[in-house]
Amino acid sequence: MARGANETRLVSLFAANVRRLRKERGLSQEELAEAAGVHRTYVGMIERGEKNVTIYNIERIAVALGVRPGSLLD
Amino acid sequence: MARGANETRLVSLFAANVRRLRKERGLSQEELAEAAGVHRTYVGMIERGEKNVTIYNIERIAVALGVRPGSLLD
Numbered sequence: 001m002a003r004g005a006n007e008t009r010l011v012s013l014f015a016a017n018v019r020r021l022r023k024e025r026g027l028s029q030e031e032l033a034e035a036a037g038v039h040r041t042y043v044g045m046i047e048r049g050e051k052n053v054t055i056y057n058i059e060r061i062a063v064a065l066g067v068r069p070g071s072l073l074d
Numbered sequence: 075m076a077r078g079a080n081e082t083r084l085v086s087l088f089a090a091n092v093r094r095l096r097k098e099r100g101l102s103q104e105e106l107a108e109a110a111g112v113h114r115t116y117v118g119m120i121e122r123g124e125k126n127v128t129i130y131n132i133e134r135i136a137v138a139l140g141v142r143p144g145s146l147l148d
Contacts, residue, residue, distance in 0.1 A: 010133045010143055052128045058147065059084045069084055070144035073132065 008049070010073060014058075015049040017072045021065045022047075036064035082123070084147060088132075089123040091146045095139045096121075110138035 022032050022043070029043040036043070037060055045051045046061070053061075055069075062069040096106050096117070103117040110117070111134055119125045120135070127135075129143075136143040 010129050014129060052130050054126045054128050055084050055088060055132070055147070056126050058129070068148060070147035073129070073144035073147065074142060 011052060012049050013074075014053065014072055015047050017074075018043070018061060018065070019047045021067060021072075025065065032061070032064055036060040085126060086123050087148075088127065088146055089121050091148075092117070092135060092139070093121045095141060095146075099139065106135070106138055110134040 018032075022029070027035070029047065030040045033040045033043045036057075038057060042051070042057075043061075046053060051057075058069050058072060062072055065072075092106075096103070101109070103121065104114045107114045107117045110131075112131060116125070116131075117135075120127060125131075132143050132146060136146055139146075
């Protein structure tokens with residue numbers, strides 16, 4: 001199934017939110033990955049929009065950034 | 075990696091939101107699945123909390139329900 005513009009839009013939005021919030025907190029990608037309990041390269045892939053992230057990892061990233069999970073998709 | 079309470083909490087929250095919004099709109103699970111372009115049994119699995127849904131499918135379900143994707147995780 002080809003990815004619609006809608007779907008890639010949300011992945012890009014999520015990527016931009018994670019990057020912005022991480023930088024606001026002065027965290028490196030590795031530090032955020034460690035705090036979220038994901039592989040250290042995973043945050044980089046998220047921020048490049050390469051990952052179709054699942055709810056579990058949205059939650060882990062949101063907890064590590066101290067934000068509501070839903071806010072990462074707005 | 076065992077799933078933490080946090081993560082299953084968000085899957086359950088997403089499941090409850092999808093079910094509530096679907097019923098508010100008088101849609102069957104099959105009708106919502108068709109509108110979202112997912113397999114007709116997928117919505118049932120989502121609503122039973124059996125699916126660790128990805129951003130793509132969060133988006134499809136949100137569009138089909140006419141809500142912001144982030145609102146399904148709040």
